[in-house]
Amino acid sequence: SQQGEEDPQALSIQEGENATMNCSYKTSINNLQWYRQNSGRGLVHLILIRSNEREKHSGRLRVTLDTSKKSSSLLITASRAADTASYFCATLNTNAGKSTFGDGTTLTVKP
Amino acid sequence: DTAVSQTPKYLVTQMGNDKSIKCEQNLGHDTMYWYKQDSKKFLKIMFSYNNKELIINETVPNRFSPKSPDKAHLNLHINSLELGDSAVYFCASSQDRRGRGGYTFGSGTRLTVV
Numbered sequence: 653s654q655q656g657e658e659d660p661q662a663l664s665i666q667e668g669e670n671a672t673m674n675c676s677y678k679t680s681i682n683n684l685q686w687y688r689q690n691s692g693r694g695l696v697h698l699i700l701i702r703s704n705e706r707e708k709h710s711g712r713l714r715v716t717l718d719t720s721k722k723s724s725s726l727l728i729t730a731s732r733a734a735d736t737a738s739y740f741c742a743t744l745n746t747n748a749g750k751s752t753f754g755d756g757t758t759l760t761v762k763p
Numbered sequence: 764d765t766a767v768s769q770t771p772k773y774l775v776t777q778m779g780n781d782k783s784i785k786c787e788q789n790l791g792h793d794t795m796y797w798y799k800q801d802s803k804k805f806l807k808i809m810f811s812y813n814n815k816e817l818i819i820n821e822t823v824p825n826r827f828s829p830k831s832p833d834k835a836h837l838n839l840h841i842n843s844l845e846l847g848d849s850a851v852y853f854c855a856s857s858q859d860r861r862g863r864g865g866y867t868f869g870s871g872t873r874l875t876v877v
Contacts, residue, residue, distance in 0.1 A: 685865050694767075694853055694868035695806075738804060746861045750819055753798075753806040 657754050658741055664760040671728040673757040675741030676721075682746045684717055684724050689738045689756070698726075698739075733763045766790050769854045769869035776844055777877055784839045784872045786854030792867070794818075794860045795837035797829060798853040800871070806853070812837050813860040844876045 658675050665671055675684070683702045687695040701708045701717045701724065708715045714727040728735055738758045742751040769786040776782050788795060796819075797809040811819035812831040826842045841848060854869040 682861070683863065687866075687868075689804075692871075694870045695855075695866070697865040697867065700865050740806065742866075744862055746863070749860060750808055750811065751862050751866070752808075756804050756806075758804075 767869040792856035
């Protein structure tokens with residue numbers, strides 16, 4: 653299985669609800685990043701959390717990181733139809749010199 | 764101005780052909796990357812260049828050859844295209860080779876080999 657696995661693979665919610673996506677990884681990391689990819693587009697960087705941080709906020713986004721469990725979660729509050737996209741986590745291991753992306757969670761927000 | 768731009772956006776070609784994809788970034792970043800995203804959306808790194816120096820070369824067929832004439836440009840040339848090469852190819856850049864500030868992606872090149 654891949655470093656940086658998201659679950660669920662797919663999530664469908666109503667507008668206004670909160671969406672939570674999880675990411676698990678295997679090796680030690682320096683930071684973890686979340687990206688959004690709209691259909692047919694490139695990935696857009698959302699938020700980065702360093703290995704010594706436990707929580708970070710950006711607008712309606714809240715990211716947590718638990719290095720003991722090697723997991724992270726992305727919470728989108730008060731979701732909007734425009735949040736419909738795939739969300740990827742990426743873990744950076746500077747020793748390896750690269751980031752590894754997970755398989756993504758496809759979020760559908762119904763209006 | 765687009766931060767990371769790649770061309771073409773779509774590429775349809777026959778098996779056996781040779782094709783190139785170009786990428787340019789105007790962010791002043793030192794490091795550039797090529798990623799391949801398959802039909803299941805799995806994103807896999809192919810190459811990385813830092814200041815024109817190849818630093819990551821994953822297990823990629825040698826039909827794929829990256830070229831970086833300067834740190835703002837990273838092109839990808841593919842020889843003898845195969846059906847399995849069909850995918851979306853993304854160029855990305857980061858401030859430094861460790862990618863600590865995150866990555867900026869281009870909008871992708873959808874390659875279809877027929």
